[in-house]
Amino acid sequence: MTVPLFDVLQQEFSQAGERTAVSHGVFVIELAPAQLLPTVERLQSAHAFDVFLDVTAVDWPDHELRFEVVHHFYSTTHKVRVRIKTRVAESSPAVATLRPLYGSAGYMERECHDMYGIVFTGNDDLRPILLYEGFTGHPLRKDYPKQFEQPLVPYRF
């Protein structure tokens, strides 16, 4: 699949020194956390990536930068998707919030915070959305014990 926009993006981001690739028809960019917000701003304003699809994370327990925060965007003009990967360390798992750019980002960042404990700097509403108040830990991290239950109602036996 050849997408004209991908060549433009590839040229643009290679000049900026970022690693890029095309994977299964999705344009992939690997960034440092500091580059995330300006890059997304650029994608939104210059390349019409107007839909924020998802933010999630990947846990690599053996890597020095343990978490890979993955954003997906879609352009309803060009009908293509872009994936942005950012690596953060376990000691400070923080990336910038995209709430100023995309209104829907708030909910997805809350979920990602629930499941992986990623902190989205600037998002002051990271209350649990799928989990409940009082839940300790982040269940989709690899070191969360598989059978560890945190019941809200005491068990009868």
Next chain:
Amino acid sequence: MYGKPLPVVSVPREPAGTFEFITTKKDELVGWARKFSLFPYPFVTACCAMEFMAVSASAYDTDRFGAALPRFSPRQADLLMIVGTVTQKQAPILRKVYEQMCEPKWVMAFGVCATSGGFYQNYASLPGIDKIIPVDVYIPGCPPRPEMVIDGIMKLQERIAQGRHPIINETF
């Protein structure tokens, strides 16, 4: 043609004095009445709902067992059917629904997730609703066949018919 009078058939009546009363035990009579008037509260949370609809609809028809009319208020129901996976976050709601039901009440775990958690064993799901509320009849299966549900209803009816039905007990 519509004005044609219907023939009047005289029905022989039993002479006075025969079959005026029957003797039975109170528990048997109340149990017989209660087992055919189950009002289910469907606590439907997951994909087993499809099978619940199938067993309620005309092909299998739980109405034959007097258990077809769902009451969407726990205060009017006496059979709590938990159909599907119950999560830890939902457990307080289920507990509250159960406590709102009036005595006498029965609980049916519909499907393997409600019975034991099924293949879920993780942070999110409750490993069987009997961890938080007492259960009368378990129906395994993912989802259970309608025949299994009907068998479960009949087992419950049997249990109701054979059970004690105190008119006055310690709570009432």
